[in-house]
Amino acid sequence: MDARVVEELRAVLGRDGVLAERARRTPYEADGLAFARCLPELVLLPRDTRETAAALRVLAAHGIPVVPRGAGTGLSGGATPVEGGVVIGTARMRRILALDADNRLARVQAGVVNADLGRAAARHGLFYAPDPSSQKACTIGGNVGENSSGPHGFRHGSTTRHVLGLVLVTPEGDVLDLSRPEHDPHGYDLVGLFVGSEGLLGIATEITVALLPLPPLVETMLALFRDLDSACDAVSDLVAARLEPTAIEVLDQLTIEAVEASVLAAGYPKDAAAVLLLESEGSEAEVASTLGAIEPLLRARGAFEVRRARDELERARLWAGRKGAYGAMGRVAPDLYVCDAVVPRTRLAEIVRVTIAICQARGLRVANVFHAGDGNLHPNIPYDRRDAGQLARVLEAGDAILDAVLAVGGSLTGEHGVGLEKIGAMGRAFSPDDLDAQCRVRDAWDPARRMNPGKLLPVHACRETHTRDPRGGAR
């Protein structure tokens, strides 16, 4: 990086806000998509909106590409640095600026950790609903970028439902204050468009979110099955019966083994081929009526045991095990490829079977732990990235799974984003006209295409869709 640019950035961010030494940049060379790596030229850590804007103006003046980053827990390579570019991280923007319990909203800086907001809200009898498995580390800004969700998204929806306003900095360094919570947008819904835009439209620095009242009662239920198909069919039945628990999760045997062998051992039964983890919240009557209606449907699909968590401690352990499942898979292999796709909820069992067959045909193991109620599959493939042949088979399996998902009307991603990982599949999910409309929107925000280039949208020039796989090799 040109020394003059570094000095200009230090002038606006201070010495602590500009990481130039190689050793300090190295931790930023990848996010949760571990096999994609690139050392950023610089890492910038602004403390607020003003500093972020000043930094972006300097970068715009020099035409330098920018990759926004929260905690780097994303799994699609959305925060993977780009050649010749800088990373702007939100690690020094961790203040909860306001918590307005009367109006049930909070205004936070982008780097506030999801779980920290949850704890702050709980002191007022409120909670923030989106709960990604990485919520102890991931940030609200990152959640906005990816439109993240989590197990309780079944009832409460993804991040977009909970964002009331934003302060964002445009690629040119202009501050756009969309923070006034709007009943309905006057004009176009810029906030709705920005959420889930994966860092291509600018950097959100402050976020106003809706908070919900903590429910008077929460109950967690476990249902054990002798095969994964039956568990999936049970989920399809629950959805068809229009039952509305807050979460419907599936864990398969490999996942359970990994969790139970880890420090997160939660008491999941190792003799079950699949476990359904369900939760219901509300008044005592509401919870009793929901879970009471669910149980016979589970048994009709062959659940050999259905039981409820005995107390809050067991409930917390079951969820810690579920949310720690990705980490626990570290016992199975050094790396984990976490697929993310959505299928119609009427076809869960069929597609889960297909994903298993795809992996088996390539000599790969697969662990399924997923948000079944939303049809959001996560076939997780353990691998060792030092084995190039194995990595190639993993990527091939991932592509084949996406093809199978698209063939039944599914989508490429339910919560992890397209990022770098799935950019090559966008042309299979959308027509050239569809992609053209998305490119037009991106170009209206970022004509120079400097924000997170090479992510989400295939390179489009004169409607020519780029065909090279960004992960390397031709498609």
Add this chain to the structure above:
Amino acid sequence: MSTATVRAPHSIEAAVACVREAARDGAVILPTGCGSKRSWANAAPRVDVELSTRALTGVVAYEPGEGVITALAGTCWAELQELVARHGHHLSPWIPDPASATVGGVVAAGQSGADRLRYGPLRHHVLGMRVVTGAGQVVQCGGRLVKNVTGFDLHRLHTGAHGTLGLVAEVSLRLHAAPEVRAAGLAFVPTRQAGWQLAGEILRASRLAWTVMVHDLVRPGQSGPWLVAALVAGPAPAVRAELAALRRDAPQLPWLCGAPQTEEERRAHDVWSGIVALERPGATWPTLRATTLPTALPAACDALDAAARAQGLEVKLVAQPALGVVDAWIRGLGPDSLASLEVALASAGARVHWRGLPDELRRGQDIFGKAEPAGLALMRRLRDALDPRGTFARGRLAGGL
């Protein structure tokens, strides 16, 4: 407007042909459904072709086990409601006059309903759509799945855009479980302040409320009753338990659950039905919707009252305290009184949106108020990117969009 040609294509392909023809001829298109919400947007300065979706009807996909419905834009909202109700689903928004609303119209106008407190605004139910662009392309935005983050959420831009970015031709909506039981509570209170208090008690005690409203049934300056109306809905045991709690915490509120039995219950039921349908004497008057934070709503209502009184206007208010929304039906408006009400509300921190203004008042007005929306320059760039030739009528949204 009266000289515009009306076209009503029977298929998306025919709609594409209409748009391409208009684009070729340099004509300006105004997309319409039933036309019931035309006055919710500004009058377009120029319209050559009214592209009606009234013949673009039909359900494209509805698999009850999936909980999603996809329909062509001209499909009647009431028909969809009835269809999904037969399979135990509820279609949100629950709007006042579904028989004269189309799917495309509801979505293009960004119309939410009386069930918003429970299910959220319309934009949370729109999963995706197909849109005909000004260049005559058919663009898929979003999808038909309950969870999906693939690509930009372009459907969020089109929802509430009043067709200024393209013709919404097909929409996919998320469905909800139809409640087993609905229970309505109605109580008259002596002051609006008492209305806020009672509404607050209901909101604190209820998890199943679809709506809680405070109605002003009297003319300004007169003392008289205010009505607090609430509806809770859900699984029968949960509703019964909640009613027990509400009867304890807000004992002055009588609740109806199921079919009305007594004469008093029938009368109350009629009042409730009227509230939902907004079939009240003032329903044909122009409406001013003011929105603010819930805690600021009482002050906004007071400011609105005071300004209306100063202008000698007749006004009826329907407030939704949990949402920070008040709808004011107003009689006797002139251009000056429009401006003074807007000023009064702006000083109380509220946003305004006029609906149902007569054409002579709507012309030359920005019915979204004088304050420009934040990000207007960017919104213009987005509009120009998606419809560079201005094939779809402009000037209908805030700030001349």
